Amino acid sequence: MPLDFNQQIIDEFRARHGRLSGPFEGARLLLLTTTGAHTGARHTTPVGYLPDGDGRVLVIASAGGSPRHPDWYRNLLAHPRVTVESGVFTYEAEAVVLRDAERDEAFTRAVEADPGWAAYQAKTDRVIPVVALHEIAKAGPPEVNAASPGEAIRLIHDVFRRELALIRAELDDGSGSALGAQLRINCLTLCQGLHNHHQGEDSALFPHLAARYPGFAAVRERLGREHERIAETVEALRRALSTREPAAARTEVIRLTEELEAHLSYEEEQLLPLLDAPADGTSPRHSDSPLRSDSPLRSDS
Incomplete structure (x- = not known):
């Protein structure tokens, strides 16, 4: 992509927390920042990705079928430590180039999800690389690109809403009766992300709010029941997969979408005013929140 076009995407991606308009609306994109192989300068590039479970995502160095590898790929070969921005989360990752059968299996999944990858491979004699980005674990809560705890929880909720919408579209657009391997991974990654998110709320966020606001007990009880019901729906989806x-699978995804939307809306109605309530007359600080939640793209955190 031309540099000025790339910068427009980067600016919109950051301003709208990963949401894009135009030809990239609804696409799975992230911002990948690499270190220049020769210059040492930092470069940010929008790239498509595939969820892959096990705390990693995959990016494909297609360069639109160019005969040369893209600059970002040559950079990470020299400096494998990269920065990933999902629109909501920012984290450091280790880039690992997949080889041989592992690469071929991942690329086959990518083609199954989007035949455009095969068209790119057909345009070039080079074998298009597939790279796994492994998040580097760090102590403390994840870095959420939000100005307050309330905004953070809303943005995390929006990740689930967007991923479910993508999965529903993929199920509706699938050819034939097969449930593709990449689509199954997308669903399972979402399931694990929901489990981690609710576990973090139950173990840290809700006890914190209950201790601070005695009236929160009834809300906490209802949210806990909803977590259990959603877990049952997630398990039903796992069985279908x-x-x-x-x-x-389509039936369970629709049911999960309906149950989760009702749950998220109620949770936002009840939690956001508490999370952003000033303490001692000061503005709320995101770093003071016990929030520890994970997006579907970071399912092993």
Whole structure:
């Protein structure tokens, strides 16, 4: 992509927390910042990604089928430590180039999800690389690109809403009756992300709010029941995925979407005023929040 066009995407991506308009609306994109192989300068590039479970995502060095590898790929070969921006989260990652059968399996999944990758490979004699980005674990809560705890929880909720919308579209657009491997991974990554998010709320956020606001007890009880019901729906989705039944999976994704939207809306109504309530007359500080939540893209945190 031309540099000025790239910068427009980067600016919109950051301003709208990962949401893009135009040809990239609804696409799975992240911002990848690498260190120049020769200059040592930092360079940020928008790239498409695939969820891959196990705390990693995959990026593909297609360069639109160019005969040369993209600059960002040559950079990470020299300096494998990179920075990833998902729109909501920013984290450091280690880039690992997939080799041989592992690369071929991942690329096959990518083509299954989007045949455009095959068109790029057909345009070039080079084998298009697939790179796994492994998040580097660090102590403390993740870095959320938000100005307050309330905004952070809303943005994290929006990640789940967007991912569910993408999965529903992928199920509806799938050809034939097969439930593709990449689509199954997308669903399972979402399931794990929801589990981690609710576990973090139950173990840290809700006890903190209950101690600070005695009236929160009834809200906490309802949210806990909803977490249990959503977990049951997630398990039903897992079963449908394991049997590779597209109709059953679609039914459970629709049910999960409806249950989760109602839950998230109620939680935002109840939690956001408490999370952003000034303490001692001062403005709320995001770093003071016990929030420890994970997006579907970071399922092992």
